Amino acid sequence: MKFDVAIIGGGLAGLTCGIRLAEQGKRCAIISAGQSALHFSSGSLDFLSYREDGSAISHPLAELATLSPEHPYSLLGAECVSRMAAEARRLLNDCGLRFYGDIEQNHLRVTPLGTLRATWLSPTEVPVAELEQPLPWKKIAIVGIEGFLDFQPQLAAGSLSDKGIEVITDYLHVPALDRLRNNPSEFRAINIARVLDLPENTELLAEELIRLSGDVEALILPACIGLENPDAVTLLRQRVGKPVMLVPTLPPSLLGMRMHMALRRRFQQLGGQFMPGDAVLRAETEGQNVTRIYTRNHTDIPVVAQQVVLASGSFFSNGLIAEFDRIYEPVFGLDVHDAAQRADWTQESMFSAQPYLRFGVKTDSQLHGTVAGQSLNNLYIIGAVLGGYDPISQGCGAGVSLVTAQYAAEQILALSEVAA
The missing domain is CATH 3.50.50.60 (FAD/NAD(P)-binding domain)
Structure with a gap:
């Protein structure tokens, strides 16, 4: 060869x-x-x-x-x-x-624990801030998924609250995930994304986020959507009418994959x-x-x-x-x-x-x-x-x-x- x-x-x-x-x-x-x-x-x-x-x-x-x-x-x-x-x-x-990002100046990205880490480039779905600047929202919702153990919204909320942001936590429930939820070894970010990326399930997710959004300025979810449908997050933002942001989960990582x-x-x-x-x-x-x-x-x-x-x-x-x-x-x-x-x-x-x-x-x-x-x-x-x-x-x-x-x-x- x-x-x-x-x-x-x-x-x-x-x-x-x-x-x-x-x-x-x-x-x-x-x-x-x-x-x-x-x-x-x-x-x-x-x-x-x-x-x-x-x-x-x-x-x-x-x-x-x-x-x-x-x-x-x-x-x-x-x-x-x-x-x-x-x-x-x-x-x-x-x-x-x-x-998002520029070689001339680093920015801060939000980690799964709610801490901020300096970096060069971040996917446009990831919440970011300029160095030494706060996140652009005063009140956010960090939304987990019922039964999903690879992301704990309370941990992220605790870190972000220490930075002067009002944070509420909640869990969304989409019935389409019930089959995966019954098998914890299968209830991982990639498998969840394959379900939520289906148009009919993306719409159900949008309805759930609208219900949970209340008076917050932005919602942060674990990165469990957008693997095979790169427009899924854009569609969610349009339906919810607010920024919907993603943070990576424990591996395997949807954003990396x-x-x-x-x-x-x-x-x-x-x-x-x-x-x-x-x-x-x-x-x-x-x-x-x-x-x-x-x-x-x-x-x-x-x-x-x-x-x-x-x-x-x-x-x-x-x-x-x-x-x-x-x-x-x-x-x-x-x-x-x-x-x-x-x-x-x-x-x-x-x-x-x-x-x-x-x-x-x-x-x-x-x-x-x-x-x-x-x-x-x-x-x-x-x-x-x-x-x-x-x-x-x-x-x-x-x-x-x-x-x-x-x-x-x-x-x-x-x-x-x-x-x-």
């Missing part, structure tokens, strides 16, 4: 890289071992949200100069990072994904080949180039590509493997950022920034992976498998994925122009 580009990993980084390449006519394959981490995502995308002292960052581009030399943003440089972020925003828009579905659909519409449920087992190299990739499902039939992109994720996706005394990258045996002593992998307090979150693959300044310090010239490393940054405490996981994905695609396209 021959391709222009083979991408290992079908998450945010792999898909957006593949889309950019496919837009320019490259024949791409994405080899995806399992469920994307997007299924566990809030749907919001961080670029650079927090300093090491935990303070929120207002203007993220202005903070790039403060990052460590190993951070992927530092490797690429501020001008390149800004340009790649703008390209990523364009690409997401072309996939039909609509966000919707993003993954939109990206995969766009990639395949452009002619990309998506290979789900397959895992890369090993690769062969000649000199400083990757020549063949062998996968679980295709056994002795190799994937051959001029360029290879590793977007396999971190420990969660087995892009990195931790044994008792070592951390390693399993496909190419790439150099990694780590700590030699296991005792240095973690901090005693679970609330502290954990050193292992900065572990990941080392690259040169063009994001080529290295083995024993030597670059593999046709292998690019992108996304969560990269080392040198903490996606949680710094709030930059999605930004790193999007920026490095666009950079790798740009480098590959530039090589094609030179060859032509």
